[in-house]
Amino acid sequence: MRTFSYVRAPDVETALRAVADEPNAKFLGGGTNLVDLMRENVERPDVVVDISRLPLTGVEELPGGGVRIGALVRNSALAAHPLIRTRYPVLSQAILCGASAQLRNMATVGGNLLQRTRCLYFYDGASACNKREPASGCAAIGGFTRNHGVLGVSEHCIATHPSDLCVALAALDAEVEVESTRGTRRIPLTGFHRLPGSTPHVESALEPDELVTAIELPAPITERSRYRKVRDRASYAFALVSVAAALETGGGTVTAARLALGGVAPKPWRAVEAERVLLGAPATEESFRAAADAELAAATAQDGNTFKIELARRTIVATLRDLTSDGSAT
Amino acid sequence: MRVNGADEPLDIQPQVSLLDALREHLGLTGTKKGCDQGACGACTVLADGERINSCLALAVQYEGREITTIEGIDHPLQGAFVRHDGFQCGYCTSGQICSAVGMLAEHKDGMPSAVTEHAPAGELSPAEIRERMSGNLCRCGAYNGIVEAIQEVAR
């Protein structure tokens, strides 16, 4: 690991000032991704600003039924929070499906949003990687692609965003609050992460001097929501495909649907095409399949990840079936 | 640093991990380094009673926090691991024990898991223990003994 200087920020203002005039600074949340990448020399900050003691650890109910989540809330604390477990079960489930208990105790919400891809070539300094080294090429294309994306990818990068938590946030219409010495702004989660296009090293709408301070969720469309994750082993593995869904039905018809996919795209993938097909359709397996087909029509695969398209289709159908199968869909 | 109830003065660079600080600077070699990337759990210690991976923690970040390593643990789990053959080579064992101590506390506090989701926290079934302990790998495959040992203590 390269040497760096360490600043511990007791308050938000100190944190923002510490990065304002320092182009090569990084915030340190739980450190579970940053420390790993620094050890691999993928991240090489000159200054590390420790934000883990900032007082942004609240989970508060908002007037109107939404919730505000501080950026430094630990993943484990968020998953266990009664408000999240009862009103946004998909979020609690997504977090509990991710990483391990030790990592969830360390990881923060802000850090989970900004964690970087698990593409092995990105980690390996000897491989060409446009994300790590712009314009150097992409060793994954034509290489080992089991973990790579099938939606929203480009000829310059096919890496996926590895988060589970963010997939639930995408389905829940979350907004990200960010702050810098220049002021505060809000970014919808679905616009927070960027598609790779020809600049895969640009991963989010966040400026280098901006701190994520909170996530806000509007009141849920329904408390019937669910996360399903398919992976190579039963626990402690990243998603091959995951689905976050919330479904409201009335008289046998879908009256509201929220759907997002993980493991298949460079960002948490809000499945707008599928939602369009579902809305007003009978809550049946045929509709669920048609919705999945609509979303996956644009999918493109490599040799190693063709299976993900069919797996995503089946996982979407299964998740929606879960949400209607206990008799409460009328 | 506060380690196992004592103040330990340390003069180290910020890039030193908590794991290396414990092993290389304080001579507490009970905590093991398996992968050094958060993927095996051998380095598990408790910070203010919560289990964490010390390989992904910068020591400086944990200044003033109460760190507990296997050297500071005296728990019925230790005897139970011996009785149930919860190890072979023993390399993962200190991490398993620290993790299990943290896990039992989490379970008592009502922490849900991917297995229970909404069920009230009842007795720890083998499936629960396997899920809650999935952050600790054992290359010797002593999992059956590990699960039995934990289940006995959890009762």
Ligand SMILES: Cc1cc2nc3c(=O)[nH]c(=O)nc-3n(C[C@H](O)[C@H](O)[C@H](O)COP(=O)(O)OP(=O)(O)OC[C@H]3O[C@@H](n4cnc5c(N)ncnc54)[C@H](O)[C@@H]3O)c2cc1C
């Ligand atoms: C073995 C292993 C398995 C894993 N499995 C999964 C999994 O299955 N599912 C899953 O979702 N995740 C998984 N993870 C990833 C883990 O969830 C992330 O590493 C974690 O959420 C990152 O949070 P952190 O607080 O530790 O971030 P850090 O490592 O502290 O930071 C990550 C990045 O975010 C930036 N950052 C942090 N906080 C802020 C903020 N408030 N504002 C602006 N920038 C910020 C940092 O500068 C850094 O660039 C796994 C990790 C490991 C090591």
Ligand code: SF4
């Ligand atoms: S897929 Fe993206 S991250 Fe992976 S090697 Fe190619 S450019 Fe790099």
Ligand code: FES
């Ligand atoms: S050494 Fe820390 S998790 Fe493997």
Ligand code: FES
């Ligand atoms: S006892 Fe050998 S690794 Fe677990």
